[in-house]
Amino acid sequence: MKLASKPNLSLFHSLFHDARHPLVTFRQLLEANANPDDVTFSLVIKACLSSSSFSSASSSSRFQLNQIQTQLLRRGVDQFLYVNTALIDFYMKLGITSHAHQLFEDMAFRDIVSWNVLICGYSQNGHPYNALQVFVHMLRESFRPNQTTIVSLLPSCGHRELILQGRLVHGFGIKAGLCWDPQLSNALISMYAKCEDLEASQFLFDEMVERNVVSWNTMIGAYGQNGFLDKAMLCFKELLKEGLQPSHVTVMNLMAVNVVLEPVHCYIVKCGFTSDDSVVTSLVCLYAKQGFTDMAKSLYRYYPTKELISLTAIISSYSENGDVESAVECFTQTLQLDIKPDAVSLISVLHGITCPSHFAIGCAFHGYGLKNGLITDCLVSNGLLTMYSRFDDIEAALSLFLDMNEKPLSTWNSVISGCVQAGESSDAIELFYQMNTSGVKPDGITIASLLSGCCQLGYLRIGETLHGYILRNNMKVEDFTGTALIDMYSKCGRLDYAEKVFYSIDDPCLATWNSIISGYSLYGLEHKAFSCFSKLQEKGLEPDKITFLGVLAACTHGGFVYEGTEYFHIMTKEYELMPGLQHYACIVGLLGRAGLFKEAIDIIKNMEIRPDSAVWGTLLSACCIQQEVKLGECLAKKLFLLNHKNSGFYVLMSNIYAIVGRWDDVARVRGMMRDIGGDGCSGVSVIEVTSLKDMNKSSEVDSNR
Template sequence: MKLPNLSLFQDASSAFHIFRQLLQLNANLNHLTFSLLIKACLSSTSRECGSPTTRLQANQIQTQLLKRGIHQFLYVNTALIDLYMKHGFTTHAHLLFEDMPSKDVVSWNVLICGYSQNGHPHHALQLFVRMLRECFRPNPTTILSLLPSCARRQFILQGRSIHGFGIKVGLSLDPQLSNALTSMYAKCDDLESSQLLFEEMADKNVISWNTMIGAYGQNGFLDKAVLCFKEMLKEGLQPSSVTMMNLMSANAVPDTVHCYIIKCGFTGNASVVTSLVCLYAKQGFTDMAKLLYECYPAKDLISLTAIISGYCEKGDVDSAVECFIQTVQLGIKPDAVALISVLHGITVPSQFAIGRAFHCYGLKNGLSNDCLVANVLISMYSRFDEVEAALSLFFDRSEKPLVTWNSLISGCVQAGKSSDAMELFCQMNMGGQKPDAITIASLLSGCCQLGYLRIGETLHGYILRNNVKVEDFTGTALIDMYTKCGRLDYAEKVFCSISDPCLATWNSIISGYSLYGLEHKAFSCFSKLQEQGLEPDKITFLGVLAACTHGGLVYVGMKYFRIMRKKYGLMPSLQHYACIVGLLGRAGMFTEAIEVINNMEIPPDSAVWGVLLSACCIQQEVKLGECLAKKLFLLNHKNGGFYVLMSNLYAIVGRWDDVARVRDMMRYSGGDGCSGVSVIEVTPLRDMNNNLCPSEVCFNTSTWQHLCL
């Protein structure tokens, strides 16, 4: 009986159907039959990675191999190991490898490559060491299989060791191996080594140039990526679709890349067009991205998700929702990423109903079970003060990883419910879940709200005991907590302990100095951050302008305001205008203050008018104050703040009848200018044995003992 060629079938199920027919006919199957069957499974385009069906098929092949004694053939076992690895069954592959009666370099390479591709770098490296100990001589394929495991910063030392080993044993650096090494160094942020390898290549092909363009793009050097592309064209090489995608991943100018794509004839390539749509959307040209998408016949979820995300970034939630609906209408099932993109755009209360509707969609389609979707939903509900809903979502989840705890704790802090955040942290700690830097930063923000200096100090102690890196947002949160809890000296010590402070950290210490009226120190920090090559942002200037306001430095404040606009091209926000108007008003320069308001690019809000009214109280400008009070009344008649300011202004000039009238108006309007809260932290009482008194056993003192363990 002539056996059919199983390798002709592109679908593994078809090949298996023929294979089962052969078994029923008791055909004499040999090693070649099994080799062709495995090849059909490997080349199948319709397979689902890691599916139970695939595992069952691979197990059936292995069983038949053992039953017929064909497992003795080395190349058949190697192919089966490759099949297991391609589908993610690393344990099955390793067990089969250990049971093999004989091994060669190819079988070692297949297992090493499988571990690398499945994200197990430690196993791949350990297997390579074991291969050397068992006296197998690696070849260039071994190095190529191993390098993806070293393509991350923490494995740079291992990557260099493997590179050195290859040179030592005389493995020739062919273009393929050189390209792999170039890519590995780039992904480890060692661009200098990538450049050196690239320059030493005698025969650079298109893949070599693509690798180098990608290396520049991955490390944020757009200009160098474009220059490398131009040099490639000068060498007479024709760019490939990968070249275009590497340029787009480097955040190149969309219009320029678009022209090259048309010129090089890649408009029919789905991957290139999808990357171009994503590039337009990423850089804020969402309408252009949508136009390009609509002109292209093929529709895919990646492009639509990028467009949805682009609209949400611009705050155009309605357009994002429209695109999402279009996705459903096209029969493309949105995934968790698309849902998260929309939920991220829900930022204002008027959009809350849309967020709830998308929550219902997630429940209906099973997307809300995704951990990232649940985290975004928790953050959304917390953002709109729906903490009960956020807690319900949280406690309904069977698995609560650290990222979910962080979402809820951060959400409670953002909603102004820091006490709940502290309680949650204690539950998390008692459950054995260890906090990370994000948890600590969120809790420190909560300490700022509540004025809990002692808890903030306890958190700082936890950071020091557990060697949590005091950099970036952790250090910034510590500085912010100490300044707002009255310990500027501690804030300064934390700042000085940070070797390379980021812009946010500089902003935090500048704001702290402004808060305490130390304007000269704030100005000094502003100069130092510029000396370090950092460019100030809007928050930096907000801190500097606040320092000018506290110090009454009118002309200095106006100078910084001009620098902000002309030198750095930053558009002032309402807060910046409030600072400038307050600064001018407190100095009695009301004409200049009103001129600033009249020239604002954005409509002034109650804060801008309110700070000018406050200045009228200081300067006893009753007539202007009355005009401002009328404007504030029209903006928000229930805001008790301007009633209090107007009442104080009348009291200063002795117009007590008007004081009573304003108070009556405030009472009738429903405004409340009388209530206020001061927060102090009280040290709990202890008895003679240093035990807490029963009435003082509360959250602040007892539950936080878990941190000290």
């Protein structure tokens, strides 16, 4: 198609090279009465794609792109296939996939490039199923896929659940005779690695006739993604033996597998990669991730890249280490450098606010989020909900939640979990009712949080109702959901149901084993707890601190002194796990109840952490059982200094005196207890009087439970 006049060539040149203001130049072209043709629009789109102002699908970017499309339609340039294809690519790169697809559907003619652009766009935007559907549609339209088609589609198949589709695409490549192409082989290696089929990745790599640096990088990345550090390093050494020069991608792949930092840092400096911003950013992030925050900050200062990613990593590292002041200082630095912090930066600070003295800082960042519009981001809202719940400020959390316009599932989960953690399980159950009426479907995390709330309240009926909901909706009873069910039934008095849930899980994870062991310990079924411990080891699982806490509790309840000391020895010596205060309380209580006070005191003297009132309290309880008055008096004095308001210690001491008939001392202790506001007689009973409003017709659990 020929238009009346051609645009000025100098304007063409300006349009192509001035990528900062492509639309400004285009408007100047129109004001000069130049008549743009297909080449002009092609250059406009190309210039806009390289412009930083078109980096996201903002409302302004969408509006400006619509202007280009309007001009394209007015001048009849939409007849040109390659212009429409470029426009589809533009929409896809901005993440506006629906517009791109509609434009594709409106095209009178399509070629293989158009199909490839659409497939690639869906892959890059994280829509694998759409990409596969377009591929199938393309085959039905009798278009033959080429190398670019297969390479564009393979990233969409890089998920375990899509490995079958990936193999079928691989078959298309073989049938089309494309599998000897290095680019396609690299894409296949990467796809199989993401699907955790390293054997296939290694086979393809070994079969390659020509291996370039990209091929080696792909294989190093494949091993790194699957946690095989030694093989990744071996692959790197083989690359060097081949005489190939590593690229910045090679180094970044090595850093991604958490290699030893010093040698890699030296190699980066030696090979001159410090001039590459992406390498420096990765190095800063790696130092920050491994806890070397000061080194990360020094490196950032020495190689200033003004990258928000680096600063966010440093902020996150400070927060994780509990240094909130330094995290805030680093956050302020982003403002001084004219770098606008994003939701991830803000949430990095919020995660570190775990101490009550920092609560005011969290409130200040809440204000910053409101002022800069970041509060609308789900990450920030959920982080604030978690923070307020952590400090039991449920009123603030609920107020924030109610003010939110959009409430995705993650936000409902945050507020429900927060209520449970703050001990407000009744509010959590009421929120669950509201969530169902609003049309949001719960997931395993929602159910697990509610089951934990049922444990707090002793609501067996609601727990059964939730179990029935899981069964009716075919939700998988495994990992955290199954663990929560077992825990709920154990603590609500139905160990038989807990056992049924446990044995219905095909491959229980360690947390699930821990839950059933704790359940058996709670009910005094020590031998079943010990049997479970042996079985999880046979399954190849390595027990953790919670596992040992369960078996130690079983030993304490059953008075198994020998077994308890053996488990404690296995924990500290064989598995090299440092005991916590609860572990020490268990072993001290076990020895004390057996009358082995010398051994119990030796354990306390050799503790690597300072004993708390719970550890001393278990020994005092043992003194009550063994009528050790003298030692009990010493312990009572120590506990009075640690926590003089705990009436439980007064009750124990009073009981010791009562057993040996020292009634005057009993009266004295009771008087001291009244002075602190307790009489040792108060208690709490919980009666279940409520059930879920939206499930009251289905409170009976399926008989297949």
